[in-house]
Structure formats: structure tokens, C-alpha cells
Amino acid sequence: MISIIMPAHNAEAHIQTAIDSVLAQSLRDFELLVLDDCSTDQTLKRIQAYSDPRIRLYVLANNLGAAETRNYGIRQAKGRYIAFLDSDDCWKPEKLALQLAFMREHKVALSYTAYDVMSPDGKHITGHVNVPESVTYRYLLRNTIIGCLTVMIDTKQTGLVQMPAFKGAEDTATWLSILKTGHIAKGLTVPLAVYRKGNVSLSSNKFQMAQHIWQVYRKSQHMSVFIALTHFPFYLWNGLVKHLRTGGSVKLMK
Numbered sequence: 001m002i003s004i005i006m007p008a009h010n011a012e013a014h015i016q017t018a019i020d021s022v023l024a025q026s027l028r029d030f031e032l033l034v035l036d037d038c039s040t041d042q043t044l045k046r047i048q049a050y051s052d053p054r055i056r057l058y059v060l061a062n063n064l065g066a067a068e069t070r071n072y073g074i075r076q077a078k079g080r081y082i083a084f085l086d087s088d089d090c091w092k093p094e095k096l097a098l099q100l101a102f103m104r105e106h107k108v109a110l111s112y113t114a115y116d117v118m119s120p121d122g123k124h125i126t127g128h129v130n131v132p133e134s135v136t137y138r139y140l141l142r143n144t145i146i147g148c149l150t151v152m153i154d155t156k157q158t159g160l161v162q163m164p165a166f167k168g169a170e171d172t173a174t175w176l177s178i179l180k181t182g183h184i185a186k187g188l189t190v191p192l193a194v195y196r197k198g199n200v201s202l203s204s205n206k207f208q209m210a211q212h213i214w215q216v217y218r219k220s221q222h223m224s225v226f227i228a229l230t231h232f233p234f235y236l237w238n239g240l241v242k243h244l245r246t247g248g249s250v251k252l253m254k
Contacts, residue, residue, distance in 0.1 A: 002030040002096055002152070003077030004085055007069035011087035012042040014196065016049075017122065021090035023052060027097035031056055033073045034087075038063040043087075067163040067170040074161060082153045082161065084171075088196045089149045095192040099152050102188055109157035110178050110185040113150040115193040126197060129242060131187040137179040141221075142234035144172045144213065145242070146185065149193045151175070157183070164220050168212030173220040180221070206239060 004022055008015055015034075022032050035058045036044050047057055058076065060069065074082060081100065085091060095113070103111050112135070117127040131145055140146065148171040153161055158178055163170040179185060198205070213235055217228035 001079035002027070002081040002083055002100065003074075003079035004030055004032045004083045005070050005073040005077070006032060006034045006085050006087055007037055007066055007073070008034060008039060008043050008047070008087040009037040009063070009069075010039045010041045010043060012039075012046055014088040014122070015043055015046050018085060018087050018090050019047070019050060019055070021092075022085065023050075023054075024093050025091065025096045026094050027100060030054060030096060031078060033058065033076060035060060035069045035073050037065070037069045065167060067165055067167070071162045080154065080156055082155055084148050084151055085193075086149060090194050090196075091149075092192050092194070098190075098192060099188060102186070103152060103154060106186050108186040109154050109183040110175060111152050111187065112146045112185060113188040113192040114190060115147050115150050115195050116191045117195050117197050120197060122196060125194075128191060129195075131189060133187055133189065135179070135185040135187065137176060140172070140176055140179060140185075141217075141231045143238040144169070144235065145238070146172070146175050146187075147193065147195060149195055153178070166215060166219060169209065169216050172213070173216045176216065176221060209239065210236060 006018065019032070019034070032055045034047050034055060036047065037060050044059065058073070060072070064072065070084065081103070083096070099111055099113060112131060114131045115129050116125050117129065118124060119126050129147065135146060155161060161174060163174045175185065214228065214232065217223045217231065
């Protein structure tokens with residue numbers, strides 16, 4: 001069985017689209033763990049409108065943030081395979097079926113897929129993220145190409161997976177920790193998920209993410225400043241290229 005982890009915080013605008021995309025999966029053997037992280041809007045009401053027994057709702061007493069909320073969900077999961085979907089993104093109907101078959105065929109611990117990028121209102125596809133057929137530890141250090149919404153993990157191979165508690169890029173830190181043990185991630189090059197692009201500027205969003213990745217290098221992967229600097233320029237370049245390919249733009253300062 002596949003356990004799907006969906007954290008939600010003030011997600012009333014899009015969570016029904018996310019849940020509906022899970023319920024529309026051609027593969028039916030899954031559980032969806034929706035974790036309300038102290039929402040103050042109508043998120044909880046939107047979730048409670050569903051009666052499908054595969055949906056398991058958890059209402060958290062304290063605001064934990066994305067990483068700890070996912071960790072709580074993972075600890076409650078009953079499935080061998082773990083997948084992730086944020087409350088503002090969605091999947092294509094064949095995502096779980098194709099990815100599970102792929103993982104079983106290739107016997108991989110971690111898999112991912114290509115994905116489309118949609119506008120904040122969800123009305124337009126603004127870009128597409130292509131992915132390589134495989135990703136090693138070294139590759140991921142320099143190119144954070146694996147989208148959390150596309151990942152599936154075989155916990156029989158990895159054991160219990162828990163994301164680091166620091167804020168930002170905790171998903172990339174998790175994939176790195178898995179690959180560092182010797183696993184090679186494998187990818188489906190067909191887009192099976194759709195990521196909702198936020199209304200944030202390149203300057204603010206990319207600067208924050210760069211700070212988070214530096215934190216991953218230093219605190220999660222325990223790199224020296226020198227070693228981190230051998231990877232960081234490649235990350236910056238690949239991040240800019242991905243931004244432009246998914247409908248972003250660069251505003252040059254005068």
C-alpha cells in the first residue's frame with residue numbers, strides 16, 4: 001500500500017483540488033493522511049467534507065511547520081511506500097500506478113517524476129520540469145531537480161524516513177541523506193504531477209532558497225565551507241535555469 005502525506009495550513013483555496021487528484025488515481029490501494037497544521041481558515045471544513053475511508057485526518061494541536069508535520073504523518077503511515085503531495089499541488093490520474101510499477105521493476109528506494117508547473121490560479125501550464133533518468137548524491141548536491149510532489153520512497157529499503165527540523169529545503173536534505181547511503185534515485189521522465197507556482201519574485205524566493213541549500217550543505221551534510229563552495233555555484237546556475245524554464249523571468253536592476 002502507498003501512504004500519501006499531505007500537510008495543510010490555511011489551504012482552503014486549493015486543498016480540494018489536491019485531494020480530488022488523489023481520489024482520481026487509477027491505482028486504488030492507498031491511504032491519504034491529511035494533516036491540518038493549525039489552520040485558521042476553512043481548511044478543516046474542506047477536508048471534513050470528504051467521506052472516503054482512505055482519507056485519514058489528523059488535526060495537530062500545535063503548529064509544527066512543513067517538515068515536522070510530514071514527519072508526524074510518516075510515523076502514522078501504514079504503507080510500505082511513502083509519497084508526498086502538498087495541499088496546493090495535484091497529481092495526474094496515472095501517477096501512483098505508473099510510479100509504483102516503475103519502482104517494483106527497478107527495485108529502487110527512491111523515485112521521482114517530471115512535472116508541469118501551473119500558474120497561481122491553476123488556469124495555465126506555464127512550464128515543465130524535465131528530469132534525468134537517474135540522480136546520484138553528487139548530482140543532487142548541484143541540481144535540486146527532485147520535486148517533493150513527485151517522490152515515492154520504499155521504506156523497506158530506507159527504513160523510517162524523517163525530515164530534518166530546520167526550515168527550508170528539508171525535502172532536498174532528506175533525499176540527500178537517502179542517496180548518501182549508496183542508493184541511486186530513478187526517475188520517470190513523463191510529467192505525472194503539477195506544481196502550483198507561487199506569487200513570489202525571483203529575487204526574494206531564490207535568495208531564501210539559496211540560504212536554505214547552504215544550510216543543507218553545512219548542517220545536514222556537514223560540509224566544510226570549502227567543499228560547500230565547490231557545489232554552490234552549480235546549484236545557483238541550475239536553479240536559475242529551472243526558474244526560467246518554468247515560466248519565471250529575471251528583472252535586471254538599473
